[in-house]
Amino acid sequence: MLLLKDETNSSTTDFLLSAYKYFNVDYPKFYKMDNLCKLGFLAVELLLKERRIAEAYSPESIGIVFSNASSSLDADLHYFESVKNIPSPAQFVYTLPNIVIGEVSIRHRCKGENAFFVNERFDAGFMQFYVQDLMARNRVKACISGWVECLGAEYKAVVYLVESHPEKGALPFDIEHIHQIYEIANGEING
């Protein structure tokens, strides 16, 4: 489903700001985030728009597991630029990939297990195994998971919610369906 299309060839920063305004999100701290955090934050906003997980699960039972290819390199490069003058503390705090998990956790009050993995490509098998294992060991009852990648002009976020008590009509949590979600988002399958 196409929600917003960038036809102006704008920068990643401009596009994310447009999306923030378009979806009418009210969260002033958004402006301070780096692009990776903005991307992950917005993706999860859309994911949870129709599903209030805070009402269904305790904060301690909601986990987050993300992965990407470029880690925090986008923020690292911006920080590197600032170091040539006076280093920016506000940019420095984003020079770790898992900060996006922190931003989402603060927003949605998630206090369960979390992890950020860096892989060259999205590994549906590994992500399924890891989240399934967290659920099997009762470490989480719901988990926001997926791929949040941003480097320069290239960005992509594919996020999904895994639940121990899913709503009616939810897809089974297996590798095949994770692949399907990822490929639909990638435009490789007409969904």
Next chain:
Amino acid sequence: MADLKQQIIAQLNLKDLKPEDIGNDQPLFVEGLGLDSIDALELIVLLQQEYKIKLASAEEGQSVFRSVRTMAQYITEHQPKAV
């Protein structure tokens, strides 16, 4: 003080705010503008970049950054004089 407010807004990315939204004596931290510890570091950078002023100690920051007025006073008292 309007210029200083504009600089604070730009440095801290407070894009929802206009200079007139910030009171001269409004507390900058906690109950006022709600700034945090990273913002405090950014204000130190602002003083260095824009006014060539370095705070003597971290403790000094608590009184300097109490409000826009206290910041402006500190800048006026400590700005290097043009040769």
